[in-house]
Amino acid sequence: MxxxxxxxxxxxxxxxxxxxxxxxxxxxxxxxxxxxxxxxxxxxxxxxxxxxxxxxxxxxTARDPESLELLRHDTAHVLAAAILDLYPGTKISIGPPIEDGFYYDFEFPEGVKVSDADFPAIEAAMKRHVKADEPFVREDVSSAAARERFLAEDQPYKVELIDDLGEETVSLYTNGPFTDLCRGPHAPSTKRIKAFKLLSTAGAYWRGDSDRTMLTRIYGTAFHSKEDLAAHLERLEQARLRDHRKLGAELDLFRFSDVSPGSAFWLPRGTTLYNTLVGLSREMGAERGFTEVHTPQLYDAELWKTSGHWGKYRENMFVTESEDRPMGIKPMNCPGHAHLYSLQRFSHRDLPVRYAEPGQLHRDEPSGTLHGLLRVRRFVQDDAHIFCTDEQIPDEIALALDQCFATYEVFGFEPEVELSTRPEQRIGTDAMWDEAEGALERALTSRGISHRVNEGDGAFYGPKIDLHVTDSLGRSWQLGTVQLDYSMPERFDLRYTGADNAEHRPAMIHTARMGSFERFIGILIEHYAGEFPLWLAPDQVVVLPVADRFNPYGAEVVDRLRAAGLRASLDARSESVGRKIRETELRKVPYMLVVGEREAETDAAALRRHGEGDLGTFSVGEVTDRLLAEVAARETRWPQADPAL
Ligand SMILES: [Zn+2]
Ligand SMILES: [Zn+2]
CATH class of the missing domain: 3.10.20.30 (Beta-grasp domain)
Known part of the structure; x- marks a missing residue:
């Protein structure tokens, strides 16, 4: 051959x-x-x-990207082998490779509880299998034979899987004493596993079904070298230290409570941060001709039927009823904005109409998928909707993109742009799609924006541009979007009177820059490790008198800073100034002003910057100007990958 x-x-x-x-x-x-x-x-x-x-x-070979998945799948089998060595009678279920690692789900024998404390012993047992260089041997056997084998071994999950597959034959992989029902592929032998680590345990229902048995999931990862593994563990440790849920509590930004799952309770400091971002979005929108509107929270089901949400999205909506009318709480702003447009009359001279609304949205996400601020049920989007004529589409898309780019620039993020084109399931004619895709493409190329094309990944109602940014931990996040939509104007029968005096249908553009403020704040907390730039920091400056008798002068300085528009407070406790400085550093407040005898006499303050120390003594006026200039410029520095946390 x-x-x-x-x-x-x-x-x-x-x-x-x-x-x-x-x-x-x-x-x-x-x-x-x-x-x-x-x-x-x-x-x-x-x-x-x-x-x-x-x-x-x-x-x-190890150089190919596919090889990591292979290696991690091998390691999952080795984990199961080690578990059966250590805990005979354990029932095994499935153990796939996942992004960045693998897991295996087990039902341990009655009374056996396995936690991270057991990892060293399990890893030692795994190493024995690796050292033994056990070949992975594949056998293709009849389902009946495989079924009998797993029945004899009292492995009911495997029996159920074989029954569900309903195939004539299945494949088995054996390494050493362990045999798994598995599609493969695998590397030739266990010795190819050069570096691995078990990471965590979690509960996981068999087949994700809450009516079935709760299994113990063990997560781990594997790499081709000890160095790669160490680098990965270091990244995980950085992410853990910066976890927004941990920092959010430590910095008194927000709390979560089971009385309202997936909905943050914003504390004063978190609310300041939140409002500052809303303010940025508002300011940038106003500069570009967006006007703010307020639309209701609760709508008759009829509106959701018109928008299509009642049919397609109802599972994710909170619904209720009032005076026998079924109602739904809004999961997005678009239908309210389209309806608001329909309540007015527009001529072509009135277009484009640009509505922005930082309105509360609710989505009924399954409780198991909720994750801090990154996946919530209650949130506010910095989204906006533009209603315009077909001729205005290119300029309006350029305008929306411009606001995305301007927003990311404030944070030093360099966006990656993706254009998603017509999916297989779609509405509208091919001519409409040609025009819409062409408009987005031109908006990108005319600005010299390089982008990737995602064929077939557009929304069913129109093509879209997605913007992704990479944070200081190297993680990529999709934030912004610009979507062209001919469907919603159709559904809401939106019109405007053209220059020809005839009725026309406007196009609708959906856009968001930060996405939701909740998720964006979660991302920012981890990106900055809680060390926010001055303009965003909830506490911008704390005045620290060196002794109680300078508290009145300190209070006067605070008043002047506040009058100038800075978020200032006084640490009037009878603690040593050294201790006050240390504690303020821990709260990651950008600036400290130390005041004593000399400062009180000369209307001055000794300025300290978080993480940098003493910057010298300045008059209160100079300090105020300096801080205001830094706020106005929204100065940001790219956070260090390894700050002293
Ligand atoms: Zn397998
Ligand atoms: Zn929308």
Whole structure:
């Protein structure tokens, strides 16, 4: 048989040759490094016979991105093997690779509780399997035989999986004493696992069904080298230290309570931060001709039927009723804005109409998916809707994009742009889509914005531009969006009178920059590790008298700073100034003003910056000007990857 390699060269191999044979044919180095083989885009075992179908064949080594998934899947099997060594009678369920690692779900025998405290012993047992260099051996057997085997081993989850698959044959993978029902592929042997670590446990219902057994999920990760693993663990540690839920509590920004799941209770400091971001959005919107509106929270089901939400989105809505009328709480602002438009009459001269509304939205997210501020039930979006003529679309899209870019610039984020085009399930004619996609494409290219195209990933009602940013921990977040929509104006029968005196349909553009303020604040807390730039910091400056007798002067300084518009407070406690400074540093307040005898006499203060220390003594007027200038410029610095936390 002839095999084509990725570089286009061909190799002659005996019929029935395997990926391992191919690697050996290329050279002994590749034979040692080989982990699997890729036929087309399909990763297969090295021991599997190669197909003779002309597909290009590539040998997968640790250098290939696919190899990490393979390695993590191998490690999941080794974990299950170790668990059965240590806890005989454990029932195993499934153990897939996931992004950044793997997990395996177990039902431990009665009375056995496994937690992170057991990880060292489990990891030691795993290392024994790795050291033993157990080959992963695949067998294809009849489902009946596999079923009998797992029944005999008292593995009911595997039996259920086999029954549900309903296949004639299934594949089993064995390493050492352990056999798993598994589709594969796997590396040749356990010794290829160079570095792994167990990370955490969690409860997980069998098949995600809350009526079934709660299993214990063990999460772990694996890498090709100890260095890669160490770097990953360091990133995880940084993320843990910066976890917005932890910092949010420590910095007194917000609390969560089970009386209202997924809805933050914003404390005064968090509310200041929140309002400052709303203020930024408001200011940038006003500069670009957006006007703010207020629309209701609760609407008759008829509105949601018109918008399509009652049919498609009702599961995620909170619904109620009033005087026998079914009502729904808004999960997004768009239908309210479209309805508000429909309550007025517009001529072409009135367009574009640009409505912004930082309104409260509620979505009934399953409680299991809620995650701090990143996934909530109650939130406010910085979204806006533009109603315009077809001719105005390019300029309006450019305007919306401009606000996205201006917003990210404030935080030093460099957005990556994605254009998503027509999906298979869509409404509207091809001509409409050609025009809409063309308008978005032109808006990007005319500004020289490089972008990726995501074919088929648009919304069913129109194409969209998504904006992603990367934070200081290297994590990517989708924040902004600009979406062109011909459907909502149709559904709400929106009109305007054209220059020809005839009725026309406006286009609708949905846009958001930060996404929801909740999620954006969650991202910012972790991005800045709680060390907010001055303009955002809830407490901007604390005045620290060196002794009680300077409290009156300190209070006077605070009054003057507040009068100038700065968020200032006095630390009037009878503590040493050293202690006051340390505690203010822990609260990550950007500036401190230390005042004593000399400062009180000369109307001055000694200025300290968080993390930097003493900046010298200045008059109160100079300090005020300096801080106001920093606030006005919304100065931001890219946070260090490794701050002293
Ligand atoms: Zn498997
Ligand atoms: Zn919208």
């Amino acid at each position: 002839r095999v084509t390699l990725p570089d286009g060269s061909e190799r002659e191999l005996p019929d029935g040759a395997t990926g391992a044979d191919l690697a050996a044919e290329v050279g002994p180095g590749l034979a040692r490094a080989a982990l699997a083989v890729k036929v087309g885009s399909d990763v297969r075992d090295l021991a599997a016979p190669l197909p003779d179908d002309g597909h290009p064949v590539a040998v997968v």
